[in-house]
Amino acid sequence: MAKRKVLVTGASGLIAGLLLPAFQERYDLTLLDVRTTNRLGQEIPGIQIADLTDRNRDNYRHHFQGVDTVVHCGFVRAADENDPDQRFWAEFANVQMAYNVYQVSWEEGVRRVVVASSNHAADYYEPLILDHKMDVVTPDMRALSDNYYGWAKEAYEHLGFVFAVGKVNAALAPGVQQRIGHHGGATILDRAQGRPLENVQIRIGGPRETDVANCPKGDLRCMRRALAAYISQRDLQQLFIKSIETEDIRDENGVPFQIFYGVSNNPHAFWSIVNARKVIGYEPQDNSEVRFHALVTEHIRAAQEKERQGTQKPETE
Template sequence: MKFADDIFVADITDFDATRQAMHDFSAVIHLAGNSRIDQPWQDVYTSSIGGTYNVFEAARQVGIKKIIYASSSYVSAWQEVKQKKHVTPDMPVSPDTLYGVGKLFGETLGRYFAEKYNMSIICLRIGAFYVIPPPPKHSDDPILSTWCSANDLAQLVQKTLDTDNLGFQIFYGVSNNTRRLWDISNAEQLIGYKPQDDAERFLKLRKKNGC
């Protein structure tokens, strides 16, 4: 795996600049975009839709065969409300924000590129990403089930990079939380993902230290 010697700054809404940034690499990790959950439609359209298309198409044009796409758990947010149990990647999608709609577009586009161009497109439905989970607001705070630590996300990305011929996949990016709702069995089986952190443990440490 070749890593960049220099940092190349580009706007993903600029196709030519995006394409120029991708030469001589074997994979793309697409994390760019507007992360505001309440962003207006125009921002979703520009970044999550137009920008994501530019990343996928630029990668295809320069011969890159693997893209790891930062999707979001907001793609399946209503399933969590309905199911109250493990939510699997193959359940019907149900975004609850325009942000989630934009991420869902990226997943659908990823399947198209994987099947039409024989690429590996892996969508990571990342949960609540914090280095350390914030204090829960109440005993049933979703952070206790949705937290994804930096170490676990790094492991998920690295194992995805290291595994060939994945085709199109959707993996939930979440830590080994006691209250986890999302099913990660496909990531465990296909790439050997073994998250190590648990939000519950950090909650106990906070209580112990009076935080």
């Protein structure tokens, strides 16, 4: 049986690096990035160079032909992340790149795009939860962020929904239809009727093993956030694989669009994964409290010691 053809953008990045070991066993992969090495300078075999911010999609269109699913992990980083102006324009480029990925995927008849979004698409709510003013954030709540990174993630989530509805390309000009009509995938009739591009946005939490340890000892607020956000590598892989392979991802109105939070089975979690369990059968195997139980104990003891010292009355002569 032929393997499913999957294209991965940003293939030298952190998230792709966590996914590729599982993907390489299951899929016929095309790997794209603007460089062939990861952040450590290690060469990633099989990457082809493509700049997906280029508005001329013909320069990379051939990579998308015959592809079943695109996993979009591509990301433009500001040269100086301390400069708000540079951060905005970098994130604006990320929104433009998402458009290019959606549009060329639609033009080439790709069935589905699965996007590495982020919990930061709705990170405005997080301090409210940690201050006990809210209890949980669900994917159907309005996405609100207080920074350009989160704003961009929400922007290409919403842009993905636009493509999933399928209306935007319904009136594609005849000349454009003719130009792309010889490529594989959807027919001209599909395009004229506005074929939807199936879309899954995964709001990844904390895909690291270091967040709990990096909290200052006794900082229970930081610890709670780290425990809530944690997602193990195998749970991240499962979430993406099921987002690729589940046949029907339509919502209650028939739109093939979903937002899933990417966290493990964490008791401290304040992002809901109910819909991921229901729609694609996501069953995370790991639990941050179990995984980091020794560190949790250290944090609790340190917090208790700080409290004890704070309640001690100074000695008087």
